[in-house]
Amino acid sequence: MPRPSVEAERREQILRAACEVISEKGYKALRVTDVARHAKLSTGSVHYYFETKRDLVHAAFEWNFSRSLERRKSILDRHPNARDRLHAFVDSYLPRDDETAAAWRVWAETWVEALHDPDLRKLNERIYGEWRGIIAEIIRLGQAEGLITPGDPVLLANVLVSMIDGLAIQALVGSKHMTIGRMRSVCDHLLETMSAEPVQAAIG
Amino acid sequence: MPRPSVEAERREQILRAACEVISEKGYKALRVTDVARHAKLSTGSVHYYFETKRDLVHAAFEWNFSRSLERRKSILDRHPNARDRLHAFVDSYLPRDDETAAAWRVWAETWVEALHDPDLRKLNERIYGEWRGIIAEIIRLGQAEGLITPGDPVLLANVLVSMIDGLAIQALVGSKHMTIGRMRSVCDHLLETMSAEPVQAAIG
DNA sequence: GCATTAACTGACGGATCAGTCAAAGAACCG
């Protein structure tokens, strides 16, 4: 029998390295050598696990997506009512720490690359749809609890998610005008307008 | 005396070509040859007017920005009250025709490139600030007319502008879920929540 | 026509880089 497979670890190690490079320099400037260096491997090894640079980057995009989603799902359980849950969820998406900011930058690269790549469009459709669905579900719950203003939950989710995306881009681009603090204010304001006084629920 | 200068026309011709290529293939895949072909010139000529590829693309980004802003400014004069003006302005930003969609794609490329380029950050800061300022000003007017809900106009502008950006990205990426029609609904919904019944103004 | 300057061309040099490959190394088993 041969030596045991290290493929799973090695692939993840390379994908993490790829995301680091994409986050730092962008896909355009990404070199396979850079990824290899970050992963402490040779270029040969990178190609041993990923046939082409394109395969590598696409896998990295997907890895980044699912990883973000994974991190967020745990937050759902930690908050009782829908309004808090929404706040916590939104808050966890602000690019304040390095890890979240890096994930955001990779996300942004994915979008722009998707403009010219059908495969990435599908990836976005899938993961982004899931993300939107989670928010919509929380909103739906909040409406049932009388904590959130009535209206199509999916539409409200779109308002919220799109706004966060737009804000995040400006924050990531380093606009002096759009700091994390300001971003939080804007989010809070929108969540405020989406809140309903729990009067009816309390009375009923 | 020598022949008269064609520099102004030629530069614009090249910048337009560059934007076409960026919109179609993205900055990453842009080749100087492509730009030359689109402009019906040789690569030599492109370099005659722009020292490096980087100079060319940066100039194209700026050209795209100012051009969009220019197109929008004329809309301001065509509408009497602030609420209509806001609607018209927002509507004109939906990427429905090819020209607007192309401008959006170039815009998106600018942002992502700006993640790794301080010069482009400054460009974004300048132009995007202007764009946000215009919206804020309309909101301020609308509030004075009693047509728009009270609150910090700049914050409200941020809510609106960010949401449009986020929606546009999803629409451009070709999400089946985010069509132009749906985008318009979401915008309309937000504008609705920002509207105030003109009661006080009518009474006062 | 001739001089002058602007505009333009496209072949070429030189640098970069993705992907290949032959060879070496390492983990396992009997």
Added chain:
DNA sequence: CGGTTCTTTGACTGATCCGTCAGTTAATGC
């Protein structure tokens, strides 16, 4: 140890492409 399979390496190749440049064409004034 020797056989087997997985893993790793890094030098090399071949392709790509930016930017240069020497030479050409064109518009103008005299």
